[in-house]
Amino acid sequence: MSEPLAAPALGRSGRFRRRGTLAAGVFLLGGFVVLALGAPLIAPYDPIAQDATARLQGPSWLHSFGTDNFGRDILSRVIWGARIDLQIAIIGVIFPFLIGTTLGTVAGFFGGIVDAIFMRLVDIILAFPFLVLMLSIIAILGPGLASFYIAMALVGWVSYARLVRAQMLVLKNHDYAVAAVSLGFSRTRIMFRHLLPNAAAGSVVFAMSDAVLVLLNGAAISYLGLGVQPPVAEWGVMVAEGQAFVTTAWWITLFPGLSIVTLAFAFSMIGDGLADLFGVHE
Amino acid sequence: AGVLTIGRREDSTTFDPIKTAQNIDLWVFANVYDVLIRVDKTGTKLEPGLAESWEVSPDGLTYTLKLRDAKFSDGSDLTAGDVVFSLTRIRDDKGSLWADPFKVMDTVEATDPKTVTIKLKQATAPFLATLAFPIASVLSKKGFETLGPEKYAETPIGSGAFTITEWRRGDRVILAKNPHFWEADRVSLDGVEWISVPDDNTRMLNVQAGQLDTAIFVPFSRVAELQKDSNLTVHLDPSTREDHLLINHEHGALAKKEVRQALDMAIDEQAVVDTVTFGYGEVANSYVPKGALYYYADNLKRPYDPEKAKQMLADAGASDLTLNYVVRAGDEIVEQTAVLLQQQLAKAGVTVNIQKVDPSQEWDMLVAGDYDVGVNYWTNDILDPDQKTTFVLGHDANMNYMTRYNNEKVKELVAAARTEMDPAKREQMYTDLQKMAKEDVNWIDLYYSPFINVSRKNIENFYQNPLGRFFLEDVVKN
Amino acid sequence: MHRYKFVLYRPLQFLPVLFGISVITFILVRLIPGDPARVLLGTRATPEAIARIRAQYGLDEPLLAQYFYFLRNLADGEMGRSILYKIDVLKLIATRIEPTLMLVLCSMVLSVLIAVPVAAIAARNHGRLADQVIRIVSTFGIGFPPFWLGLMLIILFSVELAILPVSGYGNTLSEKLAHLVLPSLTVSLSLSTVLARSLRAAMVEGLRSDVATAARARGMPESIVFWRHVLPNSLVPTVNLLAVNIGWLIGGTVVVETVFALPGMGQLLVRAIFSRDYMVVQGVAMVFACATVLINFLADIVTVALDPRVKL
Amino acid sequence: MIAALLKITDLTVVHDDDGGERTLLDAVSLDLAPGEVLGLVGESGSGKSLLCRSLVRLLPSSRLRISGGSITLSGRELTTAPEAEMLAVRGGEIGMIFQNPSSHLDPVMRIGDQISEGIRFHQRLNAKAARAAAVDILAQVGFQDPARHYDSYPHEFSGGMRQRAMIGAALSSNPRILIADEPTTALDVTIQAQILRLLMDIRTRRGLSVILVTHDLGIVAQVCDRIAVMRQGRLVEVGEKRGLLAAPAHAYTRSLIASHPSLPEEDMPAKTEKRQAPGAVPLVDIVKLHVRFATGGLFRRGAVDAIKEVTLRVMPGETVGIVGESGSGKSTLARAVLGLTPVSSGTIRFDGADIASGRAVLATLRRQTAMVFQDPYNALNPHLTVGKMLAEVLRVQGKIETAQIPARCGELLDLVGLGRAFLDRKPRSMSGGQCQRAGIARALAVDPKLIIADECVAALDVTIQAQIVELFRELVERMSLTLIFIAHDLAIVRNLCQRVVVMHRGAIVEEGRSEEVFSRPKHAYTAALIAAIPHIDPDKPLLAPSKMATAQADGVAN
Numbered sequence A: 001m002s003e004p005l006a007a008p009a010l011g012r013s014g015r016f017r018r019r020g021t022l023a024a025g026v027f028l029l030g031g032f033v034v035l036a037l038g039a040p041l042i043a044p045y046d047p048i049a050q051d052a053t054a055r056l057q058g059p060s061w062l063h064s065f066g067t068d069n070f071g072r073d074i075l076s077r078v079i080w081g082a083r084i085d086l087q088i089a090i091i092g093v094i095f096p097f098l099i100g101t102t103l104g105t106v107a108g109f110f111g112g113i114v115d116a117i118f119m120r121l122v123d124i125i126l127a128f129p130f131l132v133l134m135l136s137i138i139a140i141l142g143p144g145l146a147s148f149y150i151a152m153a154l155v156g157w158v159s160y161a162r163l164v165r166a167q168m169l170v171l172k173n174h175d176y177a178v179a180a181v182s183l184g185f186s187r188t189r190i191m192f193r194h195l196l197p198n199a200a201a202g203s204v205v206f207a208m209s210d211a212v213l214v215l216l217n218g219a220a221i222s223y224l225g226l227g228v229q230p231p232v233a234e235w236g237v238m239v240a241e242g243q244a245f246v247t248t249a250w251w252i253t254l255f256p257g258l259s260i261v262t263l264a265f266a267f268s269m270i271g272d273g274l275a276d277l278f279g280v281h282e
Numbered sequence B: 001a002g003v004l005t006i007g008r009r010e011d012s013t014t015f016d017p018i019k020t021a022q023n024i025d026l027w028v029f030a031n032v033y034d035v036l037i038r039v040d041k042t043g044t045k046l047e048p049g050l051a052e053s054w055e056v057s058p059d060g061l062t063y064t065l066k067l068r069d070a071k072f073s074d075g076s077d078l079t080a081g082d083v084v085f086s087l088t089r090i091r092d093d094k095g096s097l098w099a100d101p102f103k104v105m106d107t108v109e110a111t112d113p114k115t116v117t118i119k120l121k122q123a124t125a126p127f128l129a130t131l132a133f134p135i136a137s138v139l140s141k142k143g144f145e146t147l148g149p150e151k152y153a154e155t156p157i158g159s160g161a162f163t164i165t166e167w168r169r170g171d172r173v174i175l176a177k178n179p180h181f182w183e184a185d186r187v188s189l190d191g192v193e194w195i196s197v198p199d200d201n202t203r204m205l206n207v208q209a210g211q212l213d214t215a216i217f218v219p220f221s222r223v224a225e226l227q228k229d230s231n232l233t234v235h236l237d238p239s240t241r242e243d244h245l246l247i248n249h250e251h252g253a254l255a256k257k258e259v260r261q262a263l264d265m266a267i268d269e270q271a272v273v274d275t276v277t278f279g280y281g282e283v284a285n286s287y288v289p290k291g292a293l294y295y296y297a298d299n300l301k302r303p304y305d306p307e308k309a310k311q312m313l314a315d316a317g318a319s320d321l322t323l324n325y326v327v328r329a330g331d332e333i334v335e336q337t338a339v340l341l342q343q344q345l346a347k348a349g350v351t352v353n354i355q356k357v358d359p360s361q362e363w364d365m366l367v368a369g370d371y372d373v374g375v376n377y378w379t380n381d382i383l384d385p386d387q388k389t390t391f392v393l394g395h396d397a398n399m400n401y402m403t404r405y406n407n408e409k410v411k412e413l414v415a416a417a418r419t420e421m422d423p424a425k426r427e428q429m430y431t432d433l434q435k436m437a438k439e440d441v442n443w444i445d446l447y448y449s450p451f452i453n454v455s456r457k458n459i460e461n462f463y464q465n466p467l468g469r470f471f472l473e474d475v476v477k478n
Numbered sequence C: 001m002h003r004y005k006f007v008l009y010r011p012l013q014f015l016p017v018l019f020g021i022s023v024i025t026f027i028l029v030r031l032i033p034g035d036p037a038r039v040l041l042g043t044r045a046t047p048e049a050i051a052r053i054r055a056q057y058g059l060d061e062p063l064l065a066q067y068f069y070f071l072r073n074l075a076d077g078e079m080g081r082s083i084l085y086k087i088d089v090l091k092l093i094a095t096r097i098e099p100t101l102m103l104v105l106c107s108m109v110l111s112v113l114i115a116v117p118v119a120a121i122a123a124r125n126h127g128r129l130a131d132q133v134i135r136i137v138s139t140f141g142i143g144f145p146p147f148w149l150g151l152m153l154i155i156l157f158s159v160e161l162a163i164l165p166v167s168g169y170g171n172t173l174s175e176k177l178a179h180l181v182l183p184s185l186t187v188s189l190s191l192s193t194v195l196a197r198s199l200r201a202a203m204v205e206g207l208r209s210d211v212a213t214a215a216r217a218r219g220m221p222e223s224i225v226f227w228r229h230v231l232p233n234s235l236v237p238t239v240n241l242l243a244v245n246i247g248w249l250i251g252g253t254v255v256v257e258t259v260f261a262l263p264g265m266g267q268l269l270v271r272a273i274f275s276r277d278y279m280v281v282q283g284v285a286m287v288f289a290c291a292t293v294l295i296n297f298l299a300d301i302v303t304v305a306l307d308p309r310v311k312l
Numbered sequence D: 001m002i003a004a005l006l007k008i009t010d011l012t013v014v015h016d017d018d019g020g021e022r023t024l025l026d027a028v029s030l031d032l033a034p035g036e037v038l039g040l041v042g043e044s045g046s047g048k049s050l051l052c053r054s055l056v057r058l059l060p061s062s063r064l065r066i067s068g069g070s071i072t073l074s075g076r077e078l079t080t081a082p083e084a085e086m087l088a089v090r091g092g093e094i095g096m097i098f099q100n101p102s103s104h105l106d107p108v109m110r111i112g113d114q115i116s117e118g119i120r121f122h123q124r125l126n127a128k129a130a131r132a133a134a135v136d137i138l139a140q141v142g143f144q145d146p147a148r149h150y151d152s153y154p155h156e157f158s159g160g161m162r163q164r165a166m167i168g169a170a171l172s173s174n175p176r177i178l179i180a181d182e183p184t185t186a187l188d189v190t191i192q193a194q195i196l197r198l199l200m201d202i203r204t205r206r207g208l209s210v211i212l213v214t215h216d217l218g219i220v221a222q223v224c225d226r227i228a229v230m231r232q233g234r235l236v237e238v239g240e241k242r243g244l245l246a247a248p249a250h251a252y253t254r255s256l257i258a259s260h261p262s263l264p265e266e267d268m269p270a271k272t273e274k275r276q277a278p279g280a281v282p283l284v285d286i287v288k289l290h291v292r293f294a295t296g297g298l299f300r301r302g303a304v305d306a307i308k309e310v311t312l313r314v315m316p317g318e319t320v321g322i323v324g325e326s327g328s329g330k331s332t333l334a335r336a337v338l339g340l341t342p343v344s345s346g347t348i349r350f351d352g353a354d355i356a357s358g359r360a361v362l363a364t365l366r367r368q369t370a371m372v373f374q375d376p377y378n379a380l381n382p383h384l385t386v387g388k389m390l391a392e393v394l395r396v397q398g399k400i401e402t403a404q405i406p407a408r409c410g411e412l413l414d415l416v417g418l419g420r421a422f423l424d425r426k427p428r429s430m431s432g433g434q435c436q437r438a439g440i441a442r443a444l445a446v447d448p449k450l451i452i453a454d455e456c457v458a459a460l461d462v463t464i465q466a467q468i469v470e471l472f473r474e475l476v477e478r479m480s481l482t483l484i485f486i487a488h489d490l491a492i493v494r495n496l497c498q499r500v501v502v503m504h505r506g507a508i509v510e511e512g513r514s515e516e517v518f519s520r521p522k523h524a525y526t527a528a529l530i531a532a533i534p535h536i537d538p539d540k541p542l543l544a545p546s547k548m549a550t551a552q553a554d555g556v557a558n
């Protein structure tokens, strides 16, 4: 043992890292947001314009990320794709988050029969093969983002609900919850104004890693051929479609793939940063 | 000698020939079961199979087939009784998917152990070709009765070049050389394994890494790369596959012939060939596949002219045409075609909304007429054009392949061509049909494309005929 | 031993869960547009042929009656017949269950084998270079689409280095394991990062905890402090995380199965959904559900074994 | 004086801040003789724990470091000793007992294994011999059935047993010095007495030297030979205990001794008592209250009777103290009165109305009563600023007009002596005492007739404790409040309350006027409680055998 003590708390680097991680994550995410909002200005080409004379070209001055089999500019598609993928990550998380935290709050707070029914529902959804649900919903409603969001919302809420419920079970016995009851506050006020803000920290952190999962689920759905409608540029679809050229034209998959990974990285960093900030663990 | 391993997209679903309509199944039946009459390597001629010879009565109603001395894989003799059993079963079994084309058979009889006599209700020109269809495989009556339908569908007793030793569902079908095959001398391989490798990339990598001898369904995009690999041979075998754009004739402006013609002119088929098939396809000018029986090579090919198309649409009062384009999810080719056509049609002022749905649902939507356009393809199962013609132009239950195309003259001609027994007259009739279909634009013919397979250099004679049959009995593994 | 009493009565709670799942799957698959008979008949479908097939599989009966048959079959330990494969669904599942099971098992073991040392290294070097590198790599690791990652692994290990099979599933156990290396690795690369992150956080906490300080104050060397005190205390939350992830994994092996041509249940399920093979979808969903429920049950038992405080 | 065993000279510990250094221990010099018990007292944050940890070089953070001075253990320098050598010193030479046994014992390892672990490592014994040695140690620290308790887990023990196990672990490697950092702060007085006695026993038996950290002057007075007083990182005074207590040299030591809450001598004047009009309605009237909690799972149903047959009446304007050991049902009673916990049987009337009779009564109850909670941090919503919290209460209660709310918030803070600057502070940025006052302000915001204060000073420093008690006294006098004051510190109750109720295992065992109960306890349990309080006068021994016997017989359950 070289160090006298192997239990260092957050040291100087630690405090910097805590803030630094969050800042770097937000910075990266901000970059993507700028790309998405400014796509019409930033993207050098029309993302869906085909050019038969420039098919499958490697990265060059003209097309810095190369072109795909239709001669579409990958860079422009990646930039426009930021719009869709950010939307996927955000909407795909927001609804599960809202539904989950609300249900989890109510179940955890009321306990008893409400909670028992709720927990069975959670068990059912947890045990239900996600893919069956996802594919069925997409089949029922037709492929596309709306179906994807609905499927995500139907399944995704469970994680949030479980997190929040567990927190609520603890928090509702906390003195400040009891204090709120003793002060004559209404249940709704106690649940949503006093307890939820304290219970939600874990969920907010989880939402960040969930955003990554949602992105990857979207990519998996694209791999099975049920992603967004062509010719829309979306990274998952681009990677999935580019699979055909993975050995001959690597740039078609590499750049959208890297974009997914980088966006995932940004979300993870924000999640880490928030976890440190809130003092919660995943 | 040796065992040939073949990678394909999906595994078989059954070995009961009458219970499936999937190519994935049919293509293996040909290795396991023999048929009375075979289609040759070019896919244009019939040749003797289990039937050594056959005679057709002048009225075209009675077929007399003479069987050769053949044995089933269990060593028992193949007799006329087995043939009668197999053919009547197609027509009469409750679960048969193929009853319709065999309903024309009135009686099937074993006149002696080596002779089968079939009486038809009406003269049918394509009947011999139908007998060459893998679903008309000859099963062992005794084997079927002892094993029962379920077991038989798993480890059938056939009289083909190979016999199934094991079927690992979802993974592979393992075939061994059938020592009792009547042409056993012709077979060099000890066995064959049909292995399911769903991912195109993985399948190709398997062959490249030498872990599979051959792989079928080579994507167009991979051909050039595989051709560069000195260990591999890429086979581009002529096929009867023809891709087309279905048009729903009942939807608004699409009912007008001029609109459909305009769409044909707005589509640059050559660009589809270049982009989607990487140049390995060929622009189609008829619904009959190139090189197939009665193909009319001089049929009209409408030139690509978006300006003119735009004009025609305007003249027909359809200048702001918007089309609902149904796309089958998970099919790379179909999706790519859609993306390309969308852009091409846009040049002629047509707005195309792509609607991607999963395959079964696409089918439903097409049947329900819930679409404007959509790409589909057809590969012939039998060499006679009647089967496809009936489906596409014959006004049968399928509403002319879901297009709702309606032309009484065409309908009558299709029926007449089926019963016409004189080949020369039939050829003329089919030529006329091809012209009429083109004129009416029943659908838009897009392109013909080959079957593309890849094999290691040490594999010889790996060949697929235009109907999809693999001649594994000729394959040599060095 | 009374802490393990829940083992006896917990299975009772599975019944409503499985019942709920049977109802949902049943309704869901029948809501999907598309007709199994038509899929089966393909291009040559005629209305009569379709009607015949539908009658043969009882698809023309009222929904409630169909559900009743389904339940009755289930009570008899049957799950109906596959329309596509024309055999008993249970038999079909039996032929396909092993690769999926093995994949999940191997991925789980591999993930743990990767996650524990990685987390240990990171936690013991908390804040230093090794920790930062692991954090960044693992954060990146989560973002790779598995189908892409799998392909890259094949190209590297099977084509370029030619040391592992490209795809498929072998005959003997050793062959099977060799075939499972890359698929499990594909799954593990993301699963283990999730585990490692959680484990690392718990370990960092543990190293700082009073328990660790107390052990150090008794003069225990750092290795004993870590392996005997910090690690066991960090495992409890990770076991639950693992269970939840395995639940997801069980229902989501299809992509990896497809890339690596593993003849498992995931592929079966997707093909069944696409061809509207209702009985198979129901059957596979039930099996998956049972497996998930079982995994959580096991996780509960492990949790109780790991942490004497837990009562269920 | 004998030669020092441990000698600390000019020990300085600094904290590396982002900018520079902050000195946490400032040139502390101290010796410890063999067999000596040294008491280390001082305000919270003065560096007592840090000093202890420095001795074994287990500083709580990598940003803390020993920047100067030396520590010698029988002549051996420890500040520069290699880490390997320190492994032998820790546990082997210097054993440590921590304040909070619950968090320092490994919850997933058997108690015995935690003890034998050290034995195996330091004495290189095999598993079997180590086990035998551990069982022996368990017996030494007073476990009745050590062989069985060896296999127990910490959660199966009571707090006192855990603390004894902790001591066992510290003793396992035969150290010469034992450092006990607030070993009894979290415990009951009765158990505290027991632990202290155990420590002294061991000291005599083994000839150990002990450094005992505490903030309770009573404890040092009772058990130590010498006392060292720390403040703000410095050692302000050190000396033989009698001399130091009798004639403290430093001003801080004097204030420390002054704020120590002692039981007043018997001849202290009785409190003035407001006479109640004979027919007055009791404000709270509890009759035969029974509260039972279900425990266990589906098949192992059990129940705990938290409150048994409690009958209690509180008249308007009265100040009633409720005392009793931990778990005796004090909080449960308080919650039941406020309708916060379901009642199994019995009735509770508030101002004449049965609180179970409907929502209306409950609503009235909640507009006229308020509770102050034990744990100052947990009782405040961490997300709300003090101002928002008070404003919300005022708004919901609706007793004053919205426009006046901000002004009223300010007044309330003034009242509890916090000042308006705290309006924008969140609990996280406030000290325990400040949080507790915010909690009291919140209770006052209700403008209640009745305040129930549940152990609201237990977690605080003696000096702050004194301030809060003073605040209550003032409030009661100025606002004619009725106060139910729950505590287990009898001295405070004696100071503040007119009447006292003693609870034991869910029942009221004694009730009466404070002076009477404290000077002439009728029930043995009350007597034991009083006897267990360590007196600041070293000549009033806590550990007198006769009284201990009662305390053990009654108060301590193993």
Ligand SMILES: Nc1ncnc2c1ncn2[C@@H]1O[C@H](COP(=O)(O)OP(=O)(O)OP(=O)(O)O)[C@@H](O)[C@H]1O
Residues within 6 Å of the ligand: A009, D015, D024, D042, D043, D044, D045, D046, D047, D048, D049, D050, D051, D060, D061, D064, D215
């Ligand atoms: N990890 C740490 N990082 C920075 N400062 C610390 C750390 N631990 C303690 N300190 C500081 O060191 C000083 C002494 O703390 P210490 O814990 O020794 O106090 P104490 O006298 O034991 O108080 P208490 O009676 O509350 O236990 C305090 O000012 C505290 O803020």
Ligand SMILES: Nc1ncnc2c1ncn2[C@@H]1O[C@H](COP(=O)(O)OP(=O)(O)OP(=O)(O)O)[C@@H](O)[C@H]1O
Residues within 6 Å of the ligand: D293, D294, D295, D304, D305, D306, D324, D325, D326, D327, D328, D329, D330, D331, D332, D333, D455, D488
């Ligand atoms: N919600 C509950 N469920 C089960 N048992 C409970 C519950 N709340 C309290 N108890 C039990 O009731 C008894 C009385 O608890 P209570 O909190 O009233 O004690 P207390 O006198 O306030 O103790 P302390 O001094 O530690 O605050 C204890 O044995 C406790 O374990």
Ligand SMILES: [Mg+2]
Residues within 6 Å of the ligand: D048, D049, D050, D181
């Ligand atoms: Mg301290």
Ligand SMILES: [Mg+2]
Residues within 6 Å of the ligand: D330, D331, D332, D374, D454, D455
């Ligand atoms: Mg209490």
